[in-house]
Amino acid sequence: MSKKWPFMINYKDQLNPEQYRVVTEADGPCLVLAGAGSGKTRTLIFRVAYLIEMGVKPENILLVTFTNKAAKEMLERVEKYLGYAPKGLWGGTFHHVGNLLLRKYADRLGYDRNFNILDQDDSVSLVKSAMDELALNVKGQNFPKPSVVQSMISYARNTNGEVRETVENYYGYPDFIAQKIEDVAFVYEKKKKTANVMDFDDILVNWMRLLEQAPDVKERLARQFEYILVDEYQDTNYIQAEVVRQLSSFHNNVLVVGDDSQSIYSFRAADVKNILQFPKLFPQAKIYKIETNYRSTPQILELANESIAHNADQFAKKLRAERTGETLPKLFAARDDHQQAMLVVKRIMELYRDGHDYTDMAVLYRATYQAAEIQLELSKQNIPYVVRGGMRYFEQAHIKDVLAYLKVLANSKDEIAWKRILFMADGIGPRKAELIWSVISKNSGPRPLDELGARGDKTAPTAPDSGDMPLPELNLKGQAGVSWQKIVDAFKYLQTLDLKKSGAMADAVEYILENGYETYLKNAYENYKDRLDDLSQLVNFVALYGDLEKLLADVTLSEDFGGTHEHDKKAVVLSTIHQAKGLEWAVVFIIGLRDGHFPHHKSLDNPRELEEERRLFYVAATRAKNELNLLYPIRSFSYKYGEQYAKPSMFIREIGKTRYTEVGRESVGERDESEEVIYVD
Numbered sequence: 001m002s003k004k005w006p007f008m009i010n011y012k013d014q015l016n017p018e019q020y021r022v023v024t025e026a027d028g029p030c031l032v033l034a035g036a037g038s039g040k041t042r043t044l045i046f047r048v049a050y051l052i053e054m055g056v057k058p059e060n061i062l063l064v065t066f067t068n069k070a071a072k073e074m075l076e077r078v079e080k081y082l083g084y085a086p087k088g089l090w091g092g093t094f095h096h097v098g099n100l101l102l103r104k105y106a107d108r109l110g111y112d113r114n115f116n117i118l119d120q121d122d123s124v125s126l127v128k129s130a131m132d133e134l135a136l137n138v139k140g141q142n143f144p145k146p147s148v149v150q151s152m153i154s155y156a157r158n159t160n161g162e163v164r165e166t167v168e169n170y171y172g173y174p175d176f177i178a179q180k181i182e183d184v185a186f187v188y189e190k191k192k193k194t195a196n197v198m199d200f201d202d203i204l205v206n207w208m209r210l211l212e213q214a215p216d217v218k219e220r221l222a223r224q225f226e227y228i229l230v231d232e233y234q235d236t237n238y239i240q241a242e243v244v245r246q247l248s249s250f251h252n253n254v255l256v257v258g259d260d261s262q263s264i265y266s267f268r269a270a271d272v273k274n275i276l277q278f279p280k281l282f283p284q285a286k287i288y289k290i291e292t293n294y295r296s297t298p299q300i301l302e303l304a305n306e307s308i309a310h311n312a313d314q315f316a317k318k319l320r321a322e323r324t325g326e327t328l329p330k331l332f333a334a335r336d337d338h339q340q341a342m343l344v345v346k347r348i349m350e351l352y353r354d355g356h357d358y359t360d361m362a363v364l365y366r367a368t369y370q371a372a373e374i375q376l377e378l379s380k381q382n383i384p385y386v387v388r389g390g391m392r393y394f395e396q397a398h399i400k401d402v403l404a405y406l407k408v409l410a411n412s413k414d415e416i417a418w419k420r421i422l423f424m425a426d427g428i429g430p431r432k433a434e435l436i437w438s439v440i441s442k443n444s445g446p447r448p449l450d451e452l453g454a455r456g457d458k459t460a461p462t463a464p465d466s467g468d469m470p471l472p473e474l475n476l477k478g479q480a481g482v483s484w485q486k487i488v489d490a491f492k493y494l495q496t497l498d499l500k501k502s503g504a505m506a507d508a509v510e511y512i513l514e515n516g517y518e519t520y521l522k523n524a525y526e527n528y529k530d531r532l533d534d535l536s537q538l539v540n541f542v543a544l545y546g547d548l549e550k551l552l553a554d555v556t557l558s559e560d561f562g563g564t565h566e567h568d569k570k571a572v573v574l575s576t577i578h579q580a581k582g583l584e585w586a587v588v589f590i591i592g593l594r595d596g597h598f599p600h601h602k603s604l605d606n607p608r609e610l611e612e613e614r615r616l617f618y619v620a621a622t623r624a625k626n627e628l629n630l631l632y633p634i635r636s637f638s639y640k641y642g643e644q645y646a647k648p649s650m651f652i653r654e655i656g657k658t659r660y661t662e663v664g665r666e667s668v669g670e671r672d673e674s675e676e677v678i679y680v681d
Helices: 018-026 040-053 066-084 094-109 120-133 146-158 163-170 173-194 200-212 216-223 238-247 298-308 336-351 368-380 396-408 415-423 428-442 480-493 504-524 528-543 548-561 607-621
Strands: 028-034 061-065 091-092 226-232 254-258 286-290 328-332 361-365 385-387 570-574 585-590 622-631 635-636 640-646 659-662
Touching: 018 040, 018 286, 028 040, 028 622, 040 061, 040 066, 040 226, 040 254, 061 066, 066 091, 066 298, 091 094, 091 146, 094 200, 094 216, 094 238, 120 146, 120 173, 146 163, 146 200, 146 238, 173 396, 200 216, 200 238, 200 385, 216 238, 226 238, 226 504, 238 254, 286 385, 298 607, 336 361, 336 368, 336 585, 336 622, 361 368, 361 415, 368 385, 368 528, 396 415, 396 480, 396 504, 396 548, 415 428, 428 480, 480 504, 504 528
Parallel strands: 028 254, 028 286, 061 091, 061 226, 226 254, 328 622, 328 659, 361 570, 361 585, 385 570, 585 622
Antiparallel strands: 635 640
């Protein structure tokens, strides 16, 4: 690089010593390990500006980010610091840059350059067309829906895996289903090529194929991009990392910024090995560490540092606080989920009275179901909240599906609940659902459900032999008739339950799950395992009620009050930890830190999964600026196993007790059954 004086920017004044070294020295392959709250974005921006001021032409710089918003903000800040717009600078997401390049070279892969890009809905529609061609989209086949098939094909491609193996091993489908989905993937690819279209995955896959199959294009691009900078490198998948490797093959000036301790997106095909093995892939790589944290107090960082140190597969680093603080994080032992929610809401109300905005506070959790009690309690106290990046617990489709059955039991004239149930059934579309509803709505006796259908299902436990009770207006044949009879039989059993009896509502929900809904869930949703966890918690939740009307009233209260919209800044934030990455709040509550729940019990036998769970805890803790509250319920109720007691999460137990203040219990070690448990009032 030729120096271009004078510099517009005084880099030493703008950067700390760690950042300054990266900005001014990072030629060749460089790995920048930037801890949480350490100013990695600032470092990248100034590195780009520095290269331009040193005489590198903007068109020879490639800056790759993970969101269009991040790219736009970075390029705007580069322009602000330089005082002019560096025209020709390549900046954007992997998909954005890949699309621009494929517009020039798609013909080398057998596409026309005017190819169209399929959005998510278009992709699912084309998968559905492929399934139709293979006669795999027939009602009643018990085959995954097109949206689920599309997501499985997508995951396989982004992990560079075989479709059949991915479907069988990662998603848990039997081999004959996996083979059929592989057939769908083959037809889907053919259809895309014929139509001259690419889906989102093709943008990356075809970019990689272009570099592999067209050596002259690879050389031209590798020569052009003299400097390559990649943000959030820990979140890259196999294809993205391979593209970076190929493009940097000539100049070898590749700078990747990331934090292996914040790699938490393996379910999206991100591979932490990309960042961990960067020094092996680039043997001459220099490693820089940016460990000065501007966000959190020393006490919060010391807890986070000690936790993540238990991961074996990582780069050693330690965040250091730039600011001061005096308060240790607090560990609250709550009696149960309900008291955990009360403790959180009580503290939120105290903070609000002391002048803190609701928007300064966040409640974080590993899984959506853990927020159900919090949402109910916030609603009861009329505290506005927003669920970031998702729906409130009781508004989720799978929860509403199951609750629809309970709503019909409470009020058999509920048209919305009835149609929700009918639309899930094979062979029943809008026309037949309307026909069925027109008949149901005419039955006005004291027990109108008794008027439904024909003989009850004799296999249902304790189902009464109610005799033939035909509805002459209905003449459903084929799959619609079969599905309708299943619905009738289900309600005949559900009506035998005394819903005022303890546990009866849990019996009802379990019966719904076991008699068709769990199969529907697996075939309808890609993340059905997470949704099944939600429904398992719903079983435990409804078991606490002996009054169906009160249950449904509380659910409605949660849906209609307290909740607000994403854009409302006067609200407490509720978020999964995955959705919270990259954000910060003055006060953070991490709930559900009990054994078997966080880390998830299924990760305990898999060291790689367990380490990702610990990274998840690390990410959650480092969202807090001033106050970190850790909560776990000592006691929980399981409908299947009864009352259960639990220790705090292993992530708490493996941290020294000097890192936090215990509230509500004298010890968080092994529980002695004879020990008196001390609770928070």
